[in-house]
Amino acid sequence: MSEIDKNQEIIxxxxxxxxxxSFYVLKGINLTVxxxxxxxxxxxxxxxxxxxxxxxxxxxxxxxxxxxVDGVELxxxxxxxxxxxxxxxxVFQQFNLFPxxxxxxxxxxxxxxxxxxxxxxxxxxxxxxxxxxxxPEQANKYPGQLSGGQQQRxxxxxxxxxxxxxxxxxxxxxxxxxxxxxxxxxxxxQLAKSGMTMLxxxxxxxxxxxxxxxxxxxxxxQIVESGTPSEIFQSPKEDRTKLFLSQILSH
Amino acid sequence: xxxIEMQPPRLTVGPFAWLRKNLFSTWxxxxxxxxxxxxLYALLRPALQWTLTEARWGVIEANLTLFMIGQYPxxxxxxxxxxxxxxxxxxxxxxxxxxxxxRGFAFIALGAGLGFALISLLLNLDTWINWLIADAVLLVFYxxxxxxxxxxxxxxxxxxxxxxPLVFLLIAGMRFIPWLPPVATGLWGGLLLTLMxxxxxxxxxxxxxxxxxxxxxxxxxxxxxFSIGYIELIRGVPLVTILFMANLLVPLFLxxxxxPPDAVIRAMIGFILFEAAYQAENVRGGLQSINRGQYExxxxxxLSGALTMTFIILPxxxxxxxxxxxxxxISLFKDTSLGAIIGLFExxxxxxxxxxxxxxxxxxxxxxxxxxxxxxxxxxxFTYGSRRLEEALGVGKR
Numbered sequence: 142m143s144e145i146d147k148n149q150e151i152i153x154x155x156x157x158x159x160x161x162x163s164f165y166v167l168k169g170i171n172l173t174v175x176x177x178x179x180x181x182x183x184x185x186x187x188x189x190x191x192x193x194x195x196x197x198x199x200x201x202x203x204x205x206x207x208x209x210v211d212g213v214e215l216x217x218x219x220x221x222x223x224x225x226x227x228x229x230x231x232v233f234q235q236f237n238l239f240p241x242x243x244x245x246x247x248x249x250x251x252x253x254x255x256x257x258x259x260x261x262x263x264x265x266x267x268x269x270x271x272x273x274x275x276x277p278e279q280a281n282k283y284p285g286q287l288s289g290g291q292q293q294r295x296x297x298x299x300x301x302x303x304x305x306x307x308x309x310x311x312x313x314x315x316x317x318x319x320x321x322x323x324x325x326x327x328x329x330x331q332l333a334k335s336g337m338t339m340l341x342x343x344x345x346x347x348x349x350x351x352x353x354x355x356x357x358x359x360x361x362x363q364i365v366e367s368g369t370p371s372e373i374f375q376s377p378k379e380d381r382t383k384l385f386l387s388q389i390l391s392h
Numbered sequence: 393x394x395x396i397e398m399q400p401p402r403l404t405v406g407p408f409a410w411l412r413k414n415l416f417s418t419w420x421x422x423x424x425x426x427x428x429x430x431x432l433y434a435l436l437r438p439a440l441q442w443t444l445t446e447a448r449w450g451v452i453e454a455n456l457t458l459f460m461i462g463q464y465p466x467x468x469x470x471x472x473x474x475x476x477x478x479x480x481x482x483x484x485x486x487x488x489x490x491x492x493x494x495r496g497f498a499f500i501a502l503g504a505g506l507g508f509a510l511i512s513l514l515l516n517l518d519t520w521i522n523w524l525i526a527d528a529v530l531l532v533f534y535x536x537x538x539x540x541x542x543x544x545x546x547x548x549x550x551x552x553x554x555x556x557p558l559v560f561l562l563i564a565g566m567r568f569i570p571w572l573p574p575v576a577t578g579l580w581g582g583l584l585l586t587l588m589x590x591x592x593x594x595x596x597x598x599x600x601x602x603x604x605x606x607x608x609x610x611x612x613x614x615x616x617x618f619s620i621g622y623i624e625l626i627r628g629v630p631l632v633t634i635l636f637m638a639n640l641l642v643p644l645f646l647x648x649x650x651x652p653p654d655a656v657i658r659a660m661i662g663f664i665l666f667e668a669a670y671q672a673e674n675v676r677g678g679l680q681s682i683n684r685g686q687y688e689x690x691x692x693x694x695l696s697g698a699l700t701m702t703f704i705i706l707p708x709x710x711x712x713x714x715x716x717x718x719x720x721x722i723s724l725f726k727d728t729s730l731g732a733i734i735g736l737f738e739x740x741x742x743x744x745x746x747x748x749x750x751x752x753x754x755x756x757x758x759x760x761x762x763x764x765x766x767x768x769x770x771x772x773x774f775t776y777g778s779r780r781l782e783e784a785l786g787v788g789k790r
Contacts (some may be wrong), residue, residue, distance in 0.1 A: 200688050227694035237689035241708050250703060251693035296689075303693060 147190045149176040151211055151307060151338055152197060158205035159192060166192050167203065167276035168362040174340065176351065178304075179333045181349040182342045183369075184359035185385060190342045193359070198229040210304060227255060230300030234312040236292045238299070244271070245280040248299045256303065263302075266337065270298035274328050290321030294328055301332075310341040344389055350374065358382045407761035442757075451752040452509045453515055458746060459762070462581010462737050468565075471572075472584065473522050475559045477529045481504070482551050484530035487542040488537015496780025500536070500773045502527055557596055563588070565636055577656035581737035583766060585656070589738065590725040591661030594671075597724075598717070600664065601671025602706070608676055619672070631662075635734050637663030659731050667724050674716040678709030711785055718778040722771050739763055 152174040159167040166189045172294070174180055182190045195201040196208060199215050199222050208215045210225050239247050248267035252258050258266075271277040274294040276287075284292055293313060300308060310329065315324045327346050333339055333352040343349070349356055349370050356373045358366045366373070366382045377383045415425045452459070461472060480501060485496035505527035512520035537544050563584075565574035580588060607619030626634065642658045655663075682705055690700040710717070732741035743759045746752060752759075 198692055200691060223694055223696065226692060229692070231689075231692035233685060233689065233692075235685050237683075237685035238684065239689070239704055239708075241711060251695060254699050254703065255694045255696075299693070 142199040150174070151176045152340075154206070155208075156206040157193070157196065157203045157208060158242045159189075159196065159201065159203045166362050167196070169206070170362075170364060172357065172364065174307075174338060176338055177336050178354045179337075179339045179352050180341065181353040181356045182340065182348070182359060183346075183356065183385075184365075188359040189362040190359040191311050192341050193310055194342055197307075197309060198226050198231055200231075200294065219300060226305055228305055229307045229309060230305035231309040232293070232296050232300055232311065232313045234315050236284070236289070236316070238292055238296055239286050243281050243283055244276075244287070244295050245256055247295060248302045251299070252302050267298070267302060270301055271295075273301075273331075274298045275324070288321060289317045290324045293317065293321075295325075297325075297328055297332070303371045307338045307340070310343065312340065312344075312379050314343065314345055346374070346386075346390060357384065360385070411447075432594050432749075447758050448752070448755050449758060451746065451755040451758050454752070455516075455746045455749075459582045459739065459742055459766075461584040462742055463579040464581065464584060465575060465579065468573075468575060471562050471565075473526075475562055476522070476526050476561065478555060480526040480530035481533040482548070482555050484533030484535075485537045485544065485548050485551060487530075488534045489532050489540060489542075489548045490784075492784035493781050495784070497777035498530065501530055531648065540653070556591060560592070577654050580656060582742045583739050585731070585736060586725070586728050586738045589656075589660060589663060589728040589731055589736075590721070592660045593667050593724050594721050596660070596664035597671050598665035600668035601711075602675050604668060604672035605675035605679060606701070608672065609679060618674070623669045623672050626666055627673070631666050632730055632733055634666045635659060635662045635730060638665065655735060659734060659736055663724065663728070667720065670720050670723075671717065674713045674720060675709060677716065678711075678713035679705065681712050683707055714778070714782050714785065718774070722774060724769065725774075726767060739766065 143272075150173050152172070154170050154172045157167055157170040158165075168191055170189075172180075182194065192201055196203045196215075197210060202217075203215075211228050212222050213225055215221065215225060219380065238244075239250070245264060245267050248270055249260075249263035250312070252266065253260060253263040264275050268277060268280060269288070271280055274297055276291050276294055279287055279291060279295070284295065287295065297308075297313075313329065314325050317325060322345070326345060329339070329341070329348065330352050341348070341353075353370050355367060356370055357364050358377075360381050366377060366379045373382065374386070377386060397403060416422045457466070457469075461469065464472070468667040468728060483494065483498050483501045486494035505523045509523035509527075512518070512523060537548070540547065562572070563575065563580070564577065565572045567574055604619045607615045608623065610616050610619070638658050638661050639655065642653065642661055686704055686708070690704045695704070728738055729740040731738045732744070735741075736747065740763060743763050747756060747759055
């Protein structure tokens, strides 16, 4: 496993609260991530885990508390938000590729227009990323012509193209057919081993066991339990954690 | 396990089998078929007889130029030919560069060129050569488009962007260019004016419509309420009233020292203002069809709002509503006939003017049938081209 810099706190969340109208989703989340750490967040649906990682690049706004990403506090200042979003890549459950652009264009678009690199350079880096996720031969196809697993790998490449310091994964394998989950997880494992800071919302416990440094169990908008994978799997302290793990690991 | 190779069962049948199955399967089916045939014959025979023997088509032949360009100076008609050649060139170039997307329009243009050349020959007009030149220009530009390949896309896009303003200048003329003297819009007429009204109306309306659609979805209340107010106001009144208003009010809104624009320009402004409201609603429909995930993915990549709109949302939204946009185009093309009411000599009004000629009294049927065919032919051609475009643009979307 890669080096973790214990002295560099890249994400700091202090007492984060969020409501959707009157619905209380996040009830005081405290969580600090070191540079290079791989964090797995799991929990029942509706527990606020997706909402939480979406707060980190401000796709959702928190209403109370503090989120500091790479030294910049997330406030309503638009410039701060755009800076953060350039540093934080995100992979969605539904891929959200741009269907009207080719695979290569999907990946090269943001470097081209946000980072302002040259077109040749953007395309070249995009090709390299496609090789890294194992599908360089699909470069000129449209997303609709790819399988789900391939699409999700393109989505990972697209996020990586901005050379982010942090990658957020929001249930990246939940929408995939079973035979395609592995190809996506392999890419993610490889990424984790390269030293990327990752926050992954997932129920793929194999992935957690293989690369996670710490795991957080969310339930009803709170962190119920956290620890290393071995602590969580072998000696969960809370009853809710035990129950949930038994439900997802029973078969 | 061996793989089983099996052909699908053959369902194709010959024309006779089809006839027997669908038209003559039972005795009453046969009776109905025969009755329908007789009815068709009875209805069509007088129509055909009139068309071929009684109709005085000379009224069209004698006034063909009038129908096409109205009072546009005959010695300046080369400008219109030049505009047609340029159109041929642009269509050819687009065909070479964008292939399938522009192929429908290219086929239509080629066919129209050949057809018009043939008609010109039959009518003993020397314009057949012009139509063949247009087709030749189209083919030459098609070839150059093929050679340019993807590099040509920018040229073609720029070309289209410049084409319409250039043609407008060409046809309107400029005081400062000696070989391009101004032609007062009052002299524009016939199909030329109809097309100019439709094209200017639509091209002016689309950007305005996009802005209004974005405004209507804006978070800023002033922008939103202005857009809603504008759209609902315009959609709430008939086009004719807007044309009258444009005619009367545009001069009032301008400063005193500026000469008010003439009737054609005023009508164009009216058409643009009218069409913008409808295009805005079309575009809004497209915007609403875009999944929220597309915005989120773009935001997560650090794209600003403007970049997200330009590269992600609008291309998809506009593509989704191409049928609606073309539908509005066709609508406006036909609605230009309302220009007749405010005194513009567009196709329909030219028809009425022709009917007033003492030589051709009583040729209403011929004239209106001709106008009918011109409108219908244009719209069919346009529909065909746009449908091919839609099919080609569907690439990659399932």
